[in-house]
Amino acid sequence: DGGITQSPKYLFRKEGQNVTLSCEQNLNHDAMYWYRQDPGQGLRLIYYSQIVNDFQKGDIAEGYSVSREKKESFPLTVTSAQKNPTAFYLCASSLTSGNQPQHFGDGTRLSIL
Amino acid sequence: RKEVEQDPGPFNVPEGATVAFNCTYSNSASQSFFWYRQDCRKEPKLLMSVYSSGNEDGRFTAQLNRASQYISLLIRDSKLSDSATYLCVVNKDGSGTASKLTFGTGTRLQVTL
Numbered sequence: 001d002g003g004i005t006q007s008p009k010y011l012f013r014k015e016g017q018n019v020t021l022s023c024e025q026n027l028n029h030d031a032m033y034w035y036r037q038d039p040g041q042g043l044r045l046i047y048y049s050q051i052v053n054d055f056q057k058g059d060i061a062e063g064y065s066v067s068r069e070k071k072e073s074f075p076l077t078v079t080s081a082q083k084n085p086t087a088f089y090l091c092a093s094s095l096t097s098g099n100q101p102q103h104f105g106d107g108t109r110l111s112i113l
Numbered sequence: 114r115k116e117v118e119q120d121p122g123p124f125n126v127p128e129g130a131t132v133a134f135n136c137t138y139s140n141s142a143s144q145s146f147f148w149y150r151q152d153c154r155k156e157p158k159l160l161m162s163v164y165s166s167g168n169e170d171g172r173f174t175a176q177l178n179r180a181s182q183y184i185s186l187l188i189r190d191s192k193l194s195d196s197a198t199y200l201c202v203v204n205k206d207g208s209g210t211a212s213k214l215t216f217g218t219g220t221r222l223q224v225t226l
Contacts, residue, residue, distance in 0.1 A: 035216075041218060043157070090157070099204055101202075102159075104157055106156050107155070
């Protein structure tokens with residue numbers, strides 16, 4: 001079954017700690033994205049990648065980092081510089097040709113201890 | 114003006130009712146339009162793309178009005194299972210080379226017995 005897998009489902013971060021959220025897709029999509037969702041707000045784009053070894057900052061990239069070493073994988077690191085990391089993090093992927101919809105993983109909830 | 118604006122609701126309707134949501138967007142260059150459905154504490158799921166000529170999928174009808182820059186979603190014969198938040202989604206530019214989407218904050222629908 002093709003899809004997007006995010007792990008873990010729940011994650012707790014201590015002060016000063018970096019944590020990494022995993023996102024893997026087997027849809028053969030070139031483009032991948034990370035969003036953050038806070039209560040009562042729309043999804044906000046953190047980073048996106050259109051091709052392996054290339055990625056671009058989204059609207060709220062500060063305090064986050066990503067890598068794209070493989071087409072299937074786009075991990076997101078929430079660094080200690082991100083002072084308000086508590087949120088629902090969503091990974092998505094899409095084809096890059098034409099105007100394509102994005103398909104989402106089931107998300108990771110990150111909280112501060 | 115927000116890039117994508119939706120009435121947050123909630124819309125409380127009885128089972129069997131017809132309900133319509135509108136969404137306005139600010140960028141006249143936008144080329145792609147979608148409706149997503151998001152259940153509480155879950156990921157958004159694509160409900161339907163919105164085409165210039167309007168399109169229908171079972172009980173759901175989507176329409177686009179480019180002149181007035183709004184899209185609509187009509188749900189006929191509402192079911193209890195339609196209760197969710199409906200996200201209006203518009204692409205940021207008309208390039209079509211990468212799917213950079215702007216998400217509205219959503220309209221909440223509650224269908225009751």
